[in-house]
Amino acid sequence: MIKAIAVDMDGTFLNSDNDYNRERFAKIYSKMQSRNIKFIVASGNQYAQLRSFFPDQEQEVTFVSENGALAFINNQLVHKAVFDQTTVQTVLDLLTNFPFKVGTILCGVSKAYLLQNETKEFKNIAQKYYYQLAEVASFSFLPEDEFVKFALEVPNEQVSEVVDFINQQYASKVVAVSSGHSSVDLIIPNMHKGKALQLLLENWGIAPSELLAFGDGNNDLEMLTLAGYSYAMKNGSKDAIETAHYIAPSSDEDGVLTVIESLLAKDEIKTRSKEL
Missing domain, CATH: 3.40.50.1000 (HAD superfamily/HAD-like)
Incomplete structure (x- = not known):
């Protein structure tokens, strides 16, 4: 039944x-x-x-x-279930230093956050899926929130590479999963x-x-x-x-x-x- x-x-x-x-x-x-x-x-x-x-x-x-x-x-x-702040900063530093552009949305309990200098196209995508959304000048100082997920937009041909790399190098901190097309989510392990x-x-x-x-x-x-x-x-x-x-x-x-x-x-x- x-x-x-x-x-x-x-x-x-x-x-x-x-x-x-x-x-x-x-x-x-x-x-x-x-x-x-x-x-x-x-x-x-x-x-x-x-x-x-x-x-x-x-x-x-x-x-x-x-x-x-x-x-x-x-x-x-x-x-x-939320990430610890150290993990959040570690992942943000990693994404900043990727060899290609990675659009990043930092998802909190209260709101989702993205950088002011993201492209207009990426912002339009973000607004479609995140009704509580705020732009920030930098991720160097985190908003007052608790964080539950990173939503990434990566080149379609790079999705498998990004997922495999993060899961091999950072498995104890985050788990990368493909959520369709050029989207990758980084979620809390287990x-x-x-x-x-x-x-x-x-x-x-x-x-x-x-x-x-x-x-x-x-x-x-x-x-x-x-x-x-x-x-x-x-x-x-x-x-x-x-x-x-x-x-x-x-x-x-x-x-x-x-x-x-x-x-x-x-x-x-x-x-x-x-x-x-």
């Missing part, structure tokens, strides 16, 4: 227009509520941005943001979507075998591994597809909603081979 459903957002729940079928979801969500099924948004994005997508359900939806560093229930922060979901499930008395999860990227792998019923999107990464038990139609085909509708029609989920 499914007792909780967790969805990634970009490339999973959201389509190419950065939206979803809201009328269709409202009907599905009503059915989930009637069955007391928890609905969890689990994303690398900022809490304020995630909440904006669910104006009619934000009080009931559980949000796991910043790749698992923060979790909110009923708009209340219930879980927080703190990811899967870990945050596990803590929530334990609090609710729900077993991982009762969790249905959807994802498309490499920052979803631990979540997909945890869930008893895991779906990678047809448009997902190779690793996500290999990790998940099943494949869902693409995000542009309302894949998440289609699968949930189908599974809600059953009292139990029968074992199936991978299929669309």
Whole structure:
């Protein structure tokens, strides 16, 4: 029996227009509520941005943001994992000295921060995903905040190189994961979507075998591994597809909603081979 459903957002729940079928979801969500099924948004994005997508359900939806560093229930922060200040400064120094340009967003509990001299294009990208965003003159003096993630924009052809280098040289301090295209997230070691979901499930008395999860990227792998019923999107990464038990139609085909509708029609989920 499914007792909780967790969805990634970009490339999973959201389509190419950065939206979803809201009328269709409202009907599905009503059915989930009637069955007391928890609905969890689990994303690398900022809490304020995630909440904006669910104006009619934000009080009931559980949000796991910043790749698992923060979790909110009923708009209340219930879980927080932060970097120590020394690690933050070490990573910022590393990024400053990279042999090629790395766009950097320093993600805090209260706000996200980027440098005033970043390109206009990068600032536009940042504003799309970070609703609480501030520009700073320098990272030499850190803002008054606690920090949970570094969001990087690197040349697409350099993504694997950056991920491999950081994970080899700085594994005890940060973990680098590709979050799609030219985006790389640096997250707290052993703190990811899967870990945050596990803590929530334990609090609710729900077993991982009762969790249905959807994802498309490499920052979803631990979540997909945890869930008893895991779906990678047809448009997902190779690793996500290999990790998940099943494949869902693409995000542009309302894949998440289609699968949930189908599974809600059953009292139990029968074992199936991978299929669309």
